[in-house]
Amino acid sequence: MKRNIETRARAKALRRAMTPPEIKLWNILRAGRLGTKFVKQMVMAPYIADFAAREHRLVIELDGDSHAGRESYDAARTAFIESQGFRVIHFTNSEILNNAEGVTTAILIALGKGEA
Template structure:
């Protein structure tokens, strides 16, 4: 049985309600199976909250803003912990998402093993 983390779940709910502009932009590309698989946003993978996750493909997508510049070791530890649980982790900067959403979507499709040249609605 999975242990519930009510504080983490509440924080994830708050994060979903207050998404940043880069998170909203990427969510528009990921939501409603637009890349051929189901993604969820602000997913509790206790003790972490992943920005986006496709559980069926064991893929986590993290967006790194300015606040991550001084957190490389924490982000590396988080990535390693998620990888030990069988997840692959893709990281994109906020600038990449805002300035090149098509390229980000192609990278995600490639990670999923899908043909990135097949047109998909973004």
């Protein structure tokens, strides 16, 4: 139980200290702008998903510079999230900052609201 409390506290801190790419993506996702509700830093103990649309069972992960050298951890997190019945899509910080329109289209397709 203690670990879950720590994970929840970490998620709360991450919500307050978002990176510029996270802020840009959140501005695309927030307030139902894509026709569904997203939450940020959703606890899926022992992991934290960057963004999630619970209704559509979709998790969006941002892979920034801090993910370099953590490929096995990221793979384990993705496998765990998928084992909980969620689909996971990944974007790099560069994609968010330089191709927000393409990212938005990919998310709409993943939600079943766009053309593949």
